[in-house]
Amino acid sequence: MAGVIKYQGSIFSFPDDSSGNSSRSNLISTMKTSYSALDTFLTCPLKYKFSQIDRIKTPKSKEQVFGTLIHGTMKLIHTPGIISPTLEQALDFFSKNWNAEVFTDEIEERSAFSQGVSMIQDYYKKNDISKINIVDLESYFQIEVEEGEENHIVSGIIDRIDKTEDGYEIIDYKTAKKLPSQEKVDSDLQLSIYLSSFLRRYPKEAEHLDKIKVSLYYLKHGVKLSSERSLEQVKKSEELIVDLIGQIKQSKFEPKISGLCDWCGYQKICPMWKHKFREKDSEEIDIEKIIEEFVSTRSEVKSKSDRLGELQEIIGKYMDQKNVEQVFADAGSILRTLRKTYRYDAEKLREILEPLGKWEEILKVDGITLRKVSGVLPIEARREIDKAKTIDKESKSYIVKKG
Ligand code: SF4
Numbered sequence: 001m002a003g004v005i006k007y008q009g010s011i012f013s014f015p016d017d018s019s020g021n022s023s024r025s026n027l028i029s030t031m032k033t034s035y036s037a038l039d040t041f042l043t044c045p046l047k048y049k050f051s052q053i054d055r056i057k058t059p060k061s062k063e064q065v066f067g068t069l070i071h072g073t074m075k076l077i078h079t080p081g082i083i084s085p086t087l088e089q090a091l092d093f094f095s096k097n098w099n100a101e102v103f104t105d106e107i108e109e110r111s112a113f114s115q116g117v118s119m120i121q122d123y124y125k126k127n128d129i130s131k132i133n134i135v136d137l138e139s140y141f142q143i144e145v146e147e148g149e150e151n152h153i154v155s156g157i158i159d160r161i162d163k164t165e166d167g168y169e170i171i172d173y174k175t176a177k178k179l180p181s182q183e184k185v186d187s188d189l190q191l192s193i194y195l196s197s198f199l200r201r202y203p204k205e206a207e208h209l210d211k212i213k214v215s216l217y218y219l220k221h222g223v224k225l226s227s228e229r230s231l232e233q234v235k236k237s238e239e240l241i242v243d244l245i246g247q248i249k250q251s252k253f254e255p256k257i258s259g260l261c262d263w264c265g266y267q268k269i270c271p272m273w274k275h276k277f278r279e280k281d282s283e284e285i286d287i288e289k290i291i292e293e294f295v296s297t298r299s300e301v302k303s304k305s306d307r308l309g310e311l312q313e314i315i316g317k318y319m320d321q322k323n324v325e326q327v328f329a330d331a332g333s334i335l336r337t338l339r340k341t342y343r344y345d346a347e348k349l350r351e352i353l354e355p356l357g358k359w360e361e362i363l364k365v366d367g368i369t370l371r372k373v374s375g376v377l378p379i380e381a382r383r384e385i386d387k388a389k390t391i392d393k394e395s396k397s398y399i400v401k402k403g
Pocket of ligand 1: 045
């Protein structure tokens with residue numbers, strides 16, 4: 001069962017792993033982690049292991065360097081002072097701290113730089129900086145999480161907290177290209193956890209949740225997507241965090257391949273990608289050739305099966321014309337049979353089978369339909385469904401990507 005998040009408490013951390021070994025022993029009952037680490041686990045459990053357990057450092061990607069500088073510029077813009085920084089001062093800060101070295105070519109570097117400049121210009125156009133009432137910037141928080149007998153610490157940094165006319169606004173800046181749907185913002189776990197940490201700091205504000213906005217500011221688009229949370233949603237999100245910690249403790253840290261792999265610094269050691277970076281000369285078998293043959297055989301099989309479908313159609317039409325159900329040639333004969341599929345009245349079947357104790361046996365959960373249905377369910381329900389699944393059987397399939 002999910003635990004409770006306490007208001008305050010002592011801080012626990014991983015024990016020192018002086019051996020430098022990466023092992024499950026690092027995952028002892030008490031954990032000190034951050035929201036972004038938990039988010040990494042959701043993205044890919046293996047990436048979480050590389051970064052949080054094995055502590056393998058990777059150079060920052062150009063996207064991370066860009067994001068850090070934009071966040072730094074936003075901090076400068078809103079740092080309270082007698083006079084707010086002007087657009088020129090913000091742009092000056094951005095260009096003085098620009099790191100061109102992380103980009104591979106000049107065109108890419110120039111394009112990223114002008115994208116940053118446009119973001120800042122657009123930000124000034126859409127916001128009256130002097131009118132924003134800042135409560136805190138890059139606000140660090142720690143939440144103590146209680147899971148049965150165990151305690152864990154989850155930390156994070158909230159980009160900005162504003163005092164609004166009648167309440168507060170919690171803002172997280174994003175530099176991503178893709179805008180999420182409003183539905184996603186309404187159920188965003190990060191925002192819920194930020195609000196939860198805010199309520200620990202200002203518990204009385206829990207009575208005015210309708211006056212607290214949580215927002216994601218997409219700087220590339222100049223769009224701020226805002227939402228609200230009920231106390232129930234905040235509590236649910238705390239339970240989800242406890243749940244997630246439980247999942248990490250049980251995890252086998254399997255790789256989860258996705259579009260985000262393009263931005264992962266662990267490709268060279270990840271079983272999903274490392275073969276791409278191998279020393280080709282040192283291989284015992286000519287895997288290049290084997291793969292080439294596999295790919296071409298696969299496409300031959302595919303085109304043969306397409307042709308099989310066409311031939312079947314021609315033969316079917318011939319049989320209809322000749323009014324026969326079996327055809328003969330020197331190579332062999334082909335017999336056409338009618339295959340019927342039936343639909344049953346579920347209630348009637350139940351009436352017959354239940355008294356005989358056989359009803360449960362014929363009920364089988366259809367994984368494909370379940371996946372379709374769960375796609376539109378709330379996140380909590382999806383998590384519960386996830387907990388209800390166990391591996392039935394495992395098999396490996398080989399997916400071919402050409403080129
Ligand atoms: S490359 Fe992809 S699959 Fe491998 S660790 Fe990184 S995110 Fe996970």
